[in-house]
Amino acid sequence: GQNIDQPTEMTATEGAIVQINCTYQTSGFNGLFWYQQHAGEAPTFLSYNVLDGLEEKGRFSSFLSRSKGYSYLLLKELQMKDSASYLCAVKDSNYQLIWGAGTKLIIKP
C-alpha cells in the first residue's frame, strides 16, 4: 500500500530552528508537497520538490531525497504564528495526491 509517515507532534522554541521529517512509500513519484494548516483553517501551499535537493523560500526550506523516500521541512527563526500542522503529500504515478496525517508544531516562547 501507499504510506506517508511524519511525526504526530513536535515542540520548538520561538527563534529556534525545527526540522519536520516525512518518509514515503508510494507507487511511483511525481513530486512532494508541503502544506501548512492552522487550526480551524484550510491548508495553504508551502513548497514543492520533484528533484533531489533543497528548495528555499524565505524562512522555510524543503529537502528531498528520492532514493531514500525522504523529505524534510526546515523552519528557521521560528515565530509564534508558525504554530500549525504541517502536511506532507506525495503525487504517485497516477498523479494522485497521497496525504500524510500531519505534524502538529507547537511553538513555545
Add this chain to the structure above:
Amino acid sequence: GAVVSQHPSWVICKSGTSVKIECRSLDFQATTMFWYRQFPKQSLMLMATSNEGSKATYEQGVEKDKFLINHASLTLSTLTVTSAHPEDSSFYICSAEPPGQGNQPQHFGDGTRLSIL
C-alpha cells in the same frame, strides 16, 4: 494567482436538511476539483474527485447518494449533503489544481464548517 473560493463558510441547520456548498476557481480553469472532510483534530480525508462534465470519483466508504457532487463548469463544483444528520457535522474543504504538467499544487478554499443540530 490560483485563488479558490468556497461558500458558505458556516452552516448551521436542522437534521434532515440538505446543504449545498460551492467551490469556485477564480483565476484559472479546473477540470478537476477535490472535496475533503476533516473532523476535529483528525487528518484531512479525501471524499471525492470532481471531474468537469462527468461523474465524480468517490473514495471508498463515501456514500455517493448522500454527498452529491456536480462539476458543471470549469470553474465551479458543488457538494450537496443530502438529508444531513448530526454525524455529518464536519469541516468540508474543496481544492482545485491549476492545469499543468502535474506539478501544480492543489489550492484550497477556506472551508465550510457544517453543524447539524
